[in-house]
Amino acid sequence: AQSVTQPDIHITVSEGASLELRCNYSYGATPYLFWYVQSPGQGLQLLLKYFSGDTLVQGIKGFEAEFKRSQSSFNLRKPSVHWSDAAEYFCAVGAVSSARQLTFGSGTQLTVLP
Amino acid sequence: DAGITQSPRHKVTETGTPVTLRCHQTENHRYMYWYRQDPGHGLRLIHYSYGVKDTDKGEVSDGYSVSRSKTEDFLLTLESATSSQTSVYFCAISESPLDGRTGNTIYFGEGSWLTVV
Secondary structure: OOOEEOOEEEEEEEEOEEEEEEOEOOOOOOOOOEEEEEEEOOOOEEEEEEOOOOOOOOOOOOHEEEEEHHOOOEEEEEOOOOOHEEEEEEEEEOOHHOOOOOOOOEEEEEEEEE | OOOEEEEEEEEEEOOOOEEEEEEEEOOOOOOOEEEEEEEEEEEEEEHHHHOEEEEEEEOOOOOEEEEHHHHHHHHEEEEEOOHHOEEEEEEEEEEEOOOOOOOOOEEEOOEEEEEEE
């Protein structure tokens, strides 16, 4: 079965600083990888996804993520954080063998300082 | 945004009472899911449906049942609510299974906050 680890429970950055949120997965074959963002009291919004092809994936709101098979990682990055980026971020993995569901990490809470 | 409506959005109920949460979609997607979200656990799949009257269990299905009599509606029932079922429940939909060939993915509703006292 697949699994996802987000090592950082909480990250604090200053507005304008760069951001990297870590995600490590465990799965025997090529996974399908996703990043979702959740604002307080809201549902999950898809930021970006990786299915195949180019390992650097561009998403909405200026986010990008890079799939590194050798490190089993799919880290989320943003060059300059805005105050509105404060939210909880979830990495998720889907796999062909469990094609009807996603497995989520426990999330990383992002605080942005003015 | 995907057309997903969850009701009720907030509910407080007593231990031992039955509770039904409703998910309604306007996208005509075949697949529907119920997840629960708890601190430190992310989202965990309760049940999912791959068509009308076709459902299957997820990883945390104990104490929950589901029904899907129409494409657009997916009901989650707690037959006898317990305090451990206090959580935020998310409905999700997808057009097809996760498939790299089609690139389909899952879209989420805004959640239902359930408190069992």
